[in-house]
Amino acid sequence: MEAKAYAILAEGQPLEPYTVERRAPGPEDVLIELMYCGICHTDLIIGNNEGGLAMYPVVPGHEMVGRIAEVGSNVTNLAVGEMVGVGCIADSCRTCHPCQAGDEQYCDSGFTLSFNATDPNGEKTFGGYSSHYTVNQRYAVKIPEGMDPAATAPLLCGGITVYTPLKRFGAGPGKRVGVLGLGGLGHLAIKMSKAMGAHTVMLTSSPGKVGDAEKLGADEVVLTSNEADVQAQAFSFDLIINTISGPHNPDSFVTMLKREGNMCFVGAPQTPIPVTISNLLVGDKTMSGSLIGGIPSTGEMLEFCAEHGITADIEMVNMDQVNEAWDRIEKNDVKYRFVLDLASL
Amino acid sequence: MEAKAYAILAEGQPLEPYTVERRAPGPEDVLIELMYCGICHTDLIIGNNEGGLAMYPVVPGHEMVGRIAEVGSNVTNLAVGEMVGVGCIADSCRTCHPCQAGDEQYCDSGFTLSFNATDPNGEKTFGGYSSHYTVNQRYAVKIPEGMDPAATAPLLCGGITVYTPLKRFGAGPGKRVGVLGLGGLGHLAIKMSKAMGAHTVMLTSSPGKVGDAEKLGADEVVLTSNEADVQAQAFSFDLIINTISGPHNPDSFVTMLKREGNMCFVGAPQTPIPVTISNLLVGDKTMSGSLIGGIPSTGEMLEFCAEHGITADIEMVNMDQVNEAWDRIEKNDVKYRFVLDLASL
DSSP states (O other): OEEEEEEBSSTOOOOOOEEEOOOOOTTTTTEEEEEEEEEEEEHHHOOOOOOSOOOOOOOOOOOOEEEEEETTTTOOOOOOOOOOEEEEEEEEOOSSHHHTTTGGGGGOOOOOOOOBBBBBBBBBOSSSSEEEEEEGGGGEEEOOOOOHHHHHGGGGGGHHHHHHHHHHOOOOTTTTTEOOOOSSHHHHHHHHHHHHEEEEEEESSSSEEEEEEHHTOOSSEETTTTOOOOOOOTTEEEEEEEEEOSSOHHHHHHHHHEEEEEEEEOOSSOOOOEEEEEEHHTTTEEEEEOOOOOOOHHHHHHHHHHHOOOOOEEEEGGGGGGHHHHHHHHHOSSSEEEEEGGGOO | OOOEEEEOOOOOOEEEEEEEOOOOOOTTTEEEEEEEEEOOOOHHHHHTTTSOOSSSBBOOOOEEEEEEEOOOOTTOOOOOEEEEOOSSSSEEOOOHHHHTOOOOOTTTTEEEEESSOOOOTSOOOSSSSSSEEEEGGGGGGEEEOOOHHHHHHHHTTHHHHHHHHHHHTTTTTOOOOEEOOOHHHHHHHHHHHTTTTTTEEEEOOOOGGGGHHHTOOOOOEEETOHHHHEEEEEEEEEEEOOOOSSSOOOOOHHHEEEEEEEEEEEEEEEEEEOOOTTHHTTTTTTEOOOOOOOHHHHHHHHHEEEEEEOOOOOOEEEGGHHHHHHHHHHHTTTSSSEEEEEGOO
């Protein structure tokens, strides 16, 4: 079927109306009528070809929520009318060890990104800035009852990105967790860390964000622009979730970690960052990275969020405002995630 | 008592004969007649005031082995004539939680380095380039029967430095462990990793070190100067012990780690090193640091080495050759650790 969409047709051009062909559902597929799609910074990086990966035309979008419109003959777990989400992962081999373990993001053959990628059939993927999406049933995750579909969309990438390391590294009662950077990822990390029972501290260089962080549930806010405040935090954190995606010096944050503490990066600065290794030695400290999460974990994360009343704080925009929204993201001018209302297509 | 020693009297001067006063053993002290002292690169860093920490005169040395010459009235666990070693830690508060847990290196009050430090009594510590050393009994570790005392000396710092992360991060059967850098630390890491049962791989940029690494017990040697060889190792290591103490780019080694793999730094480059964070994200990888180990762990390490016949490969030098030995260390011209024969004082 023909689906409405917005695409960038060539490098340097804005997003504009476009039409994509969605395949008719095969036996294992579902066709989703999309309702909302979050705007993630990765959409901009790929759409603007910052990493040289763009395959134009690019239809961005990998935080999709919608209702099942059609199901293939072998689809038993999902029914027409059910609300589902699709995140970064649109396909994978489904047979390798990581896939069988539910770690599709580490598929031995490489997973298929839900946009700007080539799927196992050789077809190019067009993302969620669109009216419809066809995907294998495995990669459509049920949205728990009662969740607001628009505010749930950003959980499909942003949510799982911070949930994975919070869970892996044991955020919970008795733990002191710092969240570095208050944006799309950071605001979800505060909410989830707090819901997991950890003492949750916002680390920000902006005095203007103190009140916002407290409203989001942070137990404390530390102003990292104040050297004395930073020094007072030495050896005090079990875990710091570092959501900063720009160039920065991580040394002072490493000094805030307890012995055997861990700073986990979930943003990917585009240039190497300098690390003073002796700060890792003194305290047997660790710097880690974490990349999204698999499909079962995404379902688990959504259940956790439903149970704790967590969704993203969003600003809804119509499709014809998408270029303005992208400009504002470049200026960090969003609290905290734009979501496209696809009914406006 | 007056003890013979070698000291650097002022910045830029060579080591020269010197006399230090050793305190008479208090009730908890032992006086050790030193036999051998390893030369660790840290001696040079502090002795030459590279980090601005030197308090001249400096008597270096923190890899000491000798025999108990006198014991204080409350010393029950050590007897005159027994062979003991002293490493980096000459004192600590002995009452804080880390001390009580045997993690004296993380004493809340800071541990007393065995040279160029000020002990809890306000006395300056002079290290093991000396005929005698007085120390609280807790910090004198028994050398197991049958170990060569000279070749054991480097285990007191170099040995525990690599033993700690190998044990913490589970080097053993079924694990693939890389050792980066073949020097004092690296050659001990190969021996210990192999003895722990891990598949042990030397990672070196020097074709000339291939044979040496194999002699030390490495199961494989990977030439890191060969880009194709490096790429062939992608996602293959559970753990890499990084012993490089100079500036270097760690990115290609991070790519060699398996998912959730860990590169642990045990050397401390003096300037920040650049890290491409996306390499940590893709594979949920980790970079850690590790700092020596506590007194109980040092004893455990010595028992492990005794059981597996592990000592350092050393080149023995007389005290009047010490300045030449330091020069050769700066040129990496030693296989793999110099040990001072203190009988030559």
